[in-house]
Amino acid sequence: MARKAKGARVHLDVHPVAGGEAELLRDADRDGGWVLCVGGVPQSYVDLDDPTYLDFEYMRLMGDVVDCLAPEGQALDAVHIGGAGCTLPRYIAATRPGSRQVVFEPDAELVRLVRERLPVKKVPGLKIRIVDGRSGTAALPDGADDLLVMDAFAEASMPVELATREFTLEAARVLRPGGVYLMNVADGFRLPYARRVAATVRSVFRHALLLGEPAVLRGRRFGNLIVAASREPLPVAELTRRAAGGAVRARLVEGDDLGAFCGGAAPLHDGEDVQAPVPPPQVFGRP
16 A cells, blocks of 8 residues: 555556455556556556556665665565565566465455556566455465565555464464564554554564554554564664655664563454554545
8 A cells, every 4th residue: 555646647447356446556657657556546657668667666665675685686585475566576576586476365356457557467477366464475385485565455445454463473484584574554643553563573573573653653654664573683873864865754663762662562362352544535636
């Protein structure tokens, strides 16, 4: 999920999917650029001509984490929970040839649309399985992957069952010792949900950090925050430099500062009656 897409977009068509209606918008400024929206919410930006182009701000931060995780050209074994247009899998395949990747996406109609209109068959090493994130992850072997990406949204809300400590333990199980868990979390005023998500991740992984635009990190507006975690130290210095020097400035929070951000928030657990935050309509340009 991202904020309202910038720039000129040309409406093309609408397709029914399990999550409502999926809309494809062509980017009038980039020949190969497409925006995939579900339920009026921008879910993915894909450039079919240049898969290394990452349009959404949060996706550029995710790309920075991938780039710091392994040198360009070094193949990765990656799992992606939440498919949509498969933006990050395309990026990894283009920058790290030989990577083996699997995407878990439960919406079969959305998968069919992406395969037909935003073709993934030419993306080497990529498989899409029509299954929910928890079931797909449970079937993975121990210690088999370098990267697990959690970027799943039902329209504008993150499924809470993919943010609990029980699921985070499963994510840790399938990662190699130096593997990285990478999450996209959306929250707004005062960030109560994001604080609990960060506390959950810190309860499982020894090393964790948070990336986001300053206004979002201060809880002043709704937006995306990126969580990265690992059993081994993360490339904090390099990620801090990249965040500060990007087209959209971002901040990195880790260590004691991340503990202060959590502020005593309790980890999330299965069975809790917790609702993921829903953004105000104006975030996506709706009245």
